Amino acid sequence: MKNVKPSRKEREYLRHRQEIxxxxxxxxSEKGFHNVSMHEIAEKSExxxxxxxxxxxxxxxxxxxxxxxxAKEFHSALTGALDTPGDELKKIRAWLEVKIxxxxxxxxxxxxxxxxxxGASFSIRAGLDRDIQEQYKKxxxxxxxxxxxGIEKKLFRKxxxxxxxxxxxxxxxxxxxxxxxxxxKHPFDANLILDIFFQQVYTSLYExxxxxxxxxxxx
Amino acid sequence: MKNVKPSRKEREYLRHRQEIxxxxxxxxSEKGFHNVSMHEIAEKSExxxxxxxxxxxxxxxxxxxxxxxxAKEFHSALTGALDTPGDELKKIRAWLEVKIxxxxxxxxxxxxxxxxxxGASFSIRAGLDRDIQEQYKKxxxxxxxxxxxGIEKKLFRKxxxxxxxxxxxxxxxxxxxxxxxxxxKHPFDANLILDIFFQQVYTSLYExxxxxxxxxxxx
DNA sequence: TCATATGCTGAATTTCAATTCATATCATGA
DNA sequence: TCATGATATGAATTGAAATTCAGCATATGA
Numbered sequence: 001m002k003n004v005k006p007s008r009k010e011r012e013y014l015r016h017r018q019e020i021x022x023x024x025x026x027x028x029s030e031k032g033f034h035n036v037s038m039h040e041i042a043e044k045s046e047x048x049x050x051x052x053x054x055x056x057x058x059x060x061x062x063x064x065x066x067x068x069x070x071a072k073e074f075h076s077a078l079t080g081a082l083d084t085p086g087d088e089l090k091k092i093r094a095w096l097e098v099k100i101x102x103x104x105x106x107x108x109x110x111x112x113x114x115x116x117x118x119g120a121s122f123s124i125r126a127g128l129d130r131d132i133q134e135q136y137k138k139x140x141x142x143x144x145x146x147x148x149x150g151i152e153k154k155l156f157r158k159x160x161x162x163x164x165x166x167x168x169x170x171x172x173x174x175x176x177x178x179x180x181x182x183x184x185k186h187p188f189d190a191n192l193i194l195d196i197f198f199q200q201v202y203t204s205l206y207e208x209x210x211x212x213x214x215x216x217x218x219x
Numbered sequence: 220m221k222n223v224k225p226s227r228k229e230r231e232y233l234r235h236r237q238e239i240x241x242x243x244x245x246x247x248s249e250k251g252f253h254n255v256s257m258h259e260i261a262e263k264s265e266x267x268x269x270x271x272x273x274x275x276x277x278x279x280x281x282x283x284x285x286x287x288x289x290a291k292e293f294h295s296a297l298t299g300a301l302d303t304p305g306d307e308l309k310k311i312r313a314w315l316e317v318k319i320x321x322x323x324x325x326x327x328x329x330x331x332x333x334x335x336x337x338g339a340s341f342s343i344r345a346g347l348d349r350d351i352q353e354q355y356k357k358x359x360x361x362x363x364x365x366x367x368x369g370i371e372k373k374l375f376r377k378x379x380x381x382x383x384x385x386x387x388x389x390x391x392x393x394x395x396x397x398x399x400x401x402x403x404k405h406p407f408d409a410n411l412i413l414d415i416f417f418q419q420v421y422t423s424l425y426e427x428x429x430x431x432x433x434x435x436x437x438x
Numbered sequence: 439t440c441a442t443a444t445g446c447t448g449a450a451t452t453t454c455a456a457t458t459c460a461t462a463t464c465a466t467g468a
Numbered sequence: 469t470c471a472t473g474a475t476a477t478g479a480a481t482t483g484a485a486a487t488t489c490a491g492c493a494t495a496t497g498a
Contacts, residue, residue: 009474032339034253037455039478048477050458059456115338118396120330122251133400159415163405166397167390167415174389175382177337181352186382196378196386228444256485267447269488278486 017055020045025066029108032115033063033122064128067116070109074102075135082142088150089198095143096172096190103176110180140165156198168197236274239264244285248327251334252282252341283347286335289328293321294354301361307369308417314362315391315409322395329399359384387416 023045027036038059042049056062077098084094103110115121116129117136123129140162147161156164175188242264246255257278261268275281296317303313322329334340335348336355342348362384369375375383394407 029339031343032341034455035341038457039455042478049456050478051476053457054475111337111339115334115340118330119334119338119340120248120251121334121338122254157418160405163394163397163407163411164415166393166405167412170389170391170393171386172389174385174392178382178385186379186385188382192382193386196383199376257487258485261448268486269448270446272487273445 016047020047020052020055020062021066021069024062025108025112028063028066029111033059063123066109067112067123067128068131070106071113071132071135074106074113075139077102078139079142082139082146088146088153088155091146092143092150092168093190093194096168096193099172100176100190104179107180110176140169143168168193171197235266239266239271239274239281240285240288243281244327244331247282247285248330252278282342285328286331286342286347287350289325290332290351290354293325293332294358296321297358298361301358301365307365307372307374310365311362311369311387312409312413315387315412318391319395319409323398326399329395359388362387387412390416 020041024036024041027041027044038049038052041062042052045052052062056065078095081094081098082091084091113132116123117132121129143165144162147156147159147164150156151158151161172193175186175193178186179188239260243255243260246260246263257268257271260281261271264271271281275284297314300313300317301310303310332351335342336351340348359381363381366375366378366380366383370377370380391412394405394412397405398407
């Protein structure tokens with residue numbers, strides 16, 4: 001499993017491959033899978049159409065490579081962050097900081113990713129989404145266990161820990177999309193999100209008994 | 220602007236149109252725009268291909284009709300809910316209840332909607348998203364004004380009101396997607412979401428001064 | 439009943455993009 | 469320098485799907 005032969009040929013091959021992936025990612029994220037032709041990718045990446053087929057057996061394979069390679073990268077960075085030493089809040093904060101950086105550094109990819117996971121995308125047919133959804137779910141579950149421990153330690157109040165993960169993930173997505181649509185307005189960081197998520201928004205009604213207690217089912 | 224002539228012909232025409240839209244929505248949401256052919260829509264809706272072109276000038280026009288008509292319906296229902304009489308919490312609760320019902324009753328549409336707004340979809344070219352994003356933004360802004368008033372009245376604690384809307388919207392989307400992917404696990408309702416959003420998740424660190432104060436910029 | 443208008447049909451046409459493959463180009467080492 | 473294998477090229481092929489339109493069916497009303 002070592003990188004035994006990074007021969008010049010090999011490195012060149014990989015550089016070319018990366019170049020194609022980069023150009024294709026940009027185009028796909030701008031126009032969607034079906035509105036980008038192999039000719040366009042060829043032109044923009046300065047290779048001939050035939051050459052693309054030396055690297056990827058067909059258009060879908062190319063697309064699949066883009067999605068899967070980055071999805072793995074995202075997944076391992078995010079679960080890795082959850083292993084940050086320290087208390088549960090530290091771990092959650094680390095996760096969020098990594099997520100924000102990943103998103104900001106990969107805006108093009110994020111568009112594609114959400115098209116795949118939330119949208120009605122072509123790959124429903126290709127069954128690509130299975131793996132991605134699986135990875136995503138694993139991260140959420142790991143977050144769930146962290147919230148769970150935090151609750152045991154009375155660091156967080158009692159609440160279904162998996163759903164807390166879902167909620168925090170949802171808030172951060174919303175902020176990141178907001179950023180994506182209006183890059184200048186509403187700059188934000190991990191603190192702002194954690195702040196809204198962890199502190200009470202509401203001031204007085206709870207004491208008056210107008211709100212129900214949080215659901216405490218666990219995963 | 221009245222519905223002056225709902226003649227039999229007219230009604231028949233509209234029924235046919237609706238039938239086509241319904242079938243097309245189902246297909247598009249299952250397979251995505253480019254993986255559904257006009258022939259398939261014709262077959263499933265029991266019309267001839269040529270007939271589809273009597274109702275819609277081309278495939279994109281048909282798609283556009285689906286998205287825009289329902290988007291308007293959603294938008295007016297959601298902003299309408301914000302006019303519910305009562306205090307700010309009531310209004311927000313009404314909005315959330317309407318949103319949940321709309322989502323649950325229109326799962327197929329929701330997939331398409333998110334493909335359009337968050338994903339890399341074909342319509343980026345068609346410029347369809349402008350209108351939709353505009354409507355979406357207006358609803359968020361209206362929520363913002365409600366949070367603002369709630370903050371003035373000391374009902375909610377101080378925090379950028381627009382971002383509170385973004386956050387609540389994000390949480391509810393996350394829960395709804397969770398539901399969409401795992402219909403049986405984690406059933407939820409407006410109470411659960413409001414509960415997580417409005418009450419403090421975190422128990423003790425804030426008092427120890429480990430969290431920053433919430434950003435108070437306003438829109 | 440028939441003439442006319444209105445709407446429906448689907449085979450034929452047209453368009454467009456994925457994929458192939460015979461040929462050209464390049465790199466290596468004898 | 470030249471032979472040979474490896475790699476890149478892009479014109480030509482192929483297939484799939486959007487769109488058209490000449491003719492058919494049905495409803496209306498004289």
